Amino acid sequence: MTRADLAAVEEANAEFYAAFEAGDLDRMSAVWAGGPHAASVGCVHPGWPLLKGRDEVLRSWALIMANTPYIQFVLTDLHTEVFGDHALVTCSENIITMDDSGEDAGMLAGGSIVATNLFLRVEGEWRLLHHHGSPVLNQMEDDEE
């Protein structure tokens, strides 16, 4: 696991969120693995069941991005590990959204999502193979006390 590998994986991870922020389906399509790996692609959006297969996953992103006028992520707690041609990234997606008036609703207005992202290196490029995002419930802070 070289520093260059780590940097390349984290760049691919950042591009996933940048593609979502930009609402750009072409960029989002390029983020995900395809070709012989298309059937292995999997995605769990927060509260959703698993979507399996590249086509189904990209259809969901088209739908979600069409219904998201504005979103911005601040990633924290990033952990990255590379093992051969696979890499695991976990991070907290802190979401900034806009309120109904179009004003910036501020940090964390959209809550926090914890994400597990598994990448595959295909011809030298890191592609997203599996994404699992789930909401972090604030209740937990109380439960822990």
Place this chain on the structure above:
Amino acid sequence: MTRADLAAVEEANAEFYAAFEAGDLDRMSAVWAGGPHAASVGCVHPGWPLLKGRDEVLRSWALIMANTPYIQFVLTDLHTEVFGDHALVTCSENIITMDDSGEDAGMLAGGSIVATNLFLRVEGEWRLLHHHGSPVLNQMEDDEE
């Protein structure tokens, strides 16, 4: 990816749920990777943030199992892929719980969880390296219509 590899990974995955059902912390400890991989261990319980590191993850299981008098899983939609010494399993955890009277509350009473489980082969044995579970909201069925 041989049939024997697949079977061994699915056995390790089943043991994870069996250890939880049995409320047996020793079995649960044996499920998870340790030694040089202890720091890489990660776990997201439904609605929780990421817990990182073997000790923190096992403490959470001790707490959860102590507070779960009865739980049973029916796993569906199992997908398994082996890549070298790592393997990815995704599945739906359909939970059977007991109601307050101690009667079996029936299938799905506890809802459905979608899980991403990443295993690592250590000295020939598959160990759980990363678990991410999240609730599937019933609302989705309405949204899809």
